[in-house]
Amino acid sequence: MKHDWRSAIRRLIFSLALAFVVGWSLDILAYTLVLTLGVYLAWHLRQLHKLQQWLTSRDTDEPPTSHGLWGSIFDDVYRLQRRQEKSRNKLKAMLKRVQDSTGALKDGVLMVDSHGNLEWWNHAASTLLGLQNNKDIGQPITNLVRNPDFKAYFDKTHYEAPLEISSPINNDATLEFHITLFGRKDRLIVCRDISHLHQLEAMRQDFVANASHELRTPLTVISGYLETFIEYKETLPARWGRALQQMHEQSQRMQNLINDLLVLSRLETNHGQEHAKVQVPAMLTALVADARSLSADKKHVITLECEDLDLLGIETELASAFGNLIFNAVKYTPQAGEINIRWWQDTSGLHLEVKDNGLGIDPKHIPRLTERFYRADPSRHSDTGGTGLGLAIVKHTLLRHDGHLHISSQLGKGSCFTCHFPVSRKVLRAKVSNG
Ligand code: ADP
DSSP states (O other): OHHHHHHHHHHHHHHHHHHHHHHHHHTOHHHHHHHHHHHHHHHHHHHHHHHHHHHHOOSOSSOOOOOHHHHHHHHHHHHHHHHHHHHHHHHHHHHHHHHHHHHHOSSEEEEEOTTSBEEEEOHHHHHHHTOOHHHHTTSBHHHHSOOHHHHHHHHOSOOOSOEEEEOSSOTTOEEEEEEEEETTTEEEEEEEEOHHHHHHHHHHHHHHHHHHHHHHHHHHHHHHHHHHHHHTGGGSOTTHHHHHHHHHHHHHHHHHHHHHHHHHHHHHHOOOOOOEEEOHHHHHHHHHHHHHHHHGGGOOEEEEEEOSOOEEEOHHHHHHHHHHHHHHHHHTSOTTOEEEEEEEEETTEEEEEEEEOSSOOOGGGGGGTTSTTOOSOHHHHHHHTOOSOHHHHHHHHHHHTTOEEEEEEETTTEEEEEEEEOGGGBOOOOOOOOO
């Protein structure tokens, strides 16, 4: 390029020198100089014109033919263009591969911009959500997936857990949505059809519910007969007495187990039940009375501290959950131990605390305590007649009431189980005006 530049200058000087000599000898110096410069300028303008034509026309890739400085300018621009085209093609191929691979996914993938408008989606997303390529691009995703739960989930900025809702185009199908934030509040949404899993889960729940239900009747009959036998045990041979007693105890345990399984399956399947005002103080007073009679000769000191607060919920479920915590405290606290029950409200919500100074639990068991049939100490439950389902019932009940359970305990010192409910669950009382 440097070389071309120099030869262009040299060519100009030579042309001017020639024009000068010819003009001087013929005494038309001004004309020859103007003519030479004019021709020179015209040639450059023509090259510029060629450059502009080449850059704007899409007819040919090849650069116009020229020589000298313009020739190398054309060649350099052409090389630059080729290089750019190569990297553009490479990028295009990469993008196509990404699109092809996400297109082949069975899961729907959608990209939504920071305003919540749909930018791109794959074929599976079109099928799962009924999106139409030309119509729905740029539309707010919450207009296309019209579901209040989806809107509430989408508006959150933390997406730890996935969302399950029924498909917007097929009520029988269930979809699971995962949202990930990226860039400047853009969102990547992955949705998949989990109807099959849902059906399996429903089948499992139905099976447990049906099996428990079917077992209940024969067990009631067996238990009833055993009770009658025990009543008349004096009339029976003496060696049957202990066997009958044990059979009766085990049939009671099986009945408790079946009842707990039925409660759990009801909690899992019954979603449409109406939530109403639950008078927690009255409920706790009744439960404490039951706990005192359960405690009987273990002579626990049971106290109840209760603020006059009502909760929005399902009475039977809450009674069973609170009862499980209170009766557990009685079961796992040795003679003359203390059990304190407290129901109160603060800025973070409403809370029920059941605290005992009983056996306590090794902290390593605490994270798994609410799993079904999990026992901190398997040797203990045979004494207490527990089913291992009580805390699972508590956890499910609290989930259905937007609450959660917190457990703290120290082995040998006692345990504290606290149910937390959001303030929104408090039932406000109408003010009575006296005049
Ligand atoms: P269970 O019917 O066996 O009591 P739960 O689900 O109610 O089953 O409780 C699970 C386990 O948690 C119990 O087996 C027991 O080991 C432990 N646990 C529950 N409550 C207490 C408590 N108040 N004190 C000590 N351990 C407890």
